[in-house]
Amino acid sequence: MSQDTLTGLELGELANMVGVELRICQILAERAFAETSQLKVSPGLYMVLSVIQQNPGLKQTDLARCTRLDRSTMVGIIDQGEQRQWLQRLPYAGDRRAHAIHLTKKGEALLDDMQQSVSQLEQRICDELGQKKRDQLLGLIKELQAVIAPWGDKV
Amino acid sequence: MSQDTLTGLELGELANMVGVELRICQILAERAFAETSQLKVSPGLYMVLSVIQQNPGLKQTDLARCTRLDRSTMVGIIDQGEQRQWLQRLPYAGDRRAHAIHLTKKGEALLDDMQQSVSQLEQRICDELGQKKRDQLLGLIKELQAVIAPWGDKV
């Protein structure tokens, strides 16, 4: 017997499916992020900015691969970041087709600013869930990723 | 040091954020679902059909609440299900404003049909992750839901 936390409705098998619970969790998480970030930046762009910060100079294709998005989707995200002057497309040494993506100073500043509030979100998860459970959860999510990643791959 | 499983890129702090990993996991999960379901039904509609199966006769508002979607979003999902003749809007006893949502026989058949393949997805998660880890993961996801649910609430 698994009851829905909000409504008390009996959800039966539904609530025992990883896929469905993951989906609901994601809806809630994006809503919390939107609240925290004050809509300054979308979750997708935030993710990309963070990756760039850790890995300056990556090609767009690399960024698409590690965020599991399509190359064409990445174009739009990079466009957005460039318009708001948070990142730049620079020449990529050794391949004139590619762009090396770098943060601007404004982009660095944004991340510093946001990392306070976003870190607070993560901190609150630690506080309310407990460090141990939080780490367990993160580990299990990554394991699940590794398991299901090949299932959706095109041939 | 946490490396991206696919690209081997160093993702630093990014890969240690529950929010980001959850997001990537969700992208992968929806892709796997799309592959399995052959695009016969969207994840959102599938979720709703499953809830209806377990709870025949709910109002649209109830469905919206337990899936954490807006009432107006639910209208579109129910419309889709009705068009494909998988569910029906019937009179709701005691409140002439509301509709009682029920599966049609065609809808029952679809779910029976899909539950084979969707259950296989879940089964594969059990197989590859192990029953114990799978149950742990499910429990932790639900705990996380309970923790973050209030954060995105308006007011």
Next chain:
DNA sequence: TATTGTTATACTCTATAACTATA
């Protein structure tokens, strides 16, 4: 006054297919 369902509208996220320029 409050709730149920609805519409109109808009924005975000994502992908496919076809193109160009390079490799």
Next chain:
DNA sequence: TATAGTTATAGAGTATAACAATA
């Protein structure tokens, strides 16, 4: 031939605000 980036296009998914009918 293959890859990097781009464009055009399309389809999900979601929400807000305003409305009519009913409570």
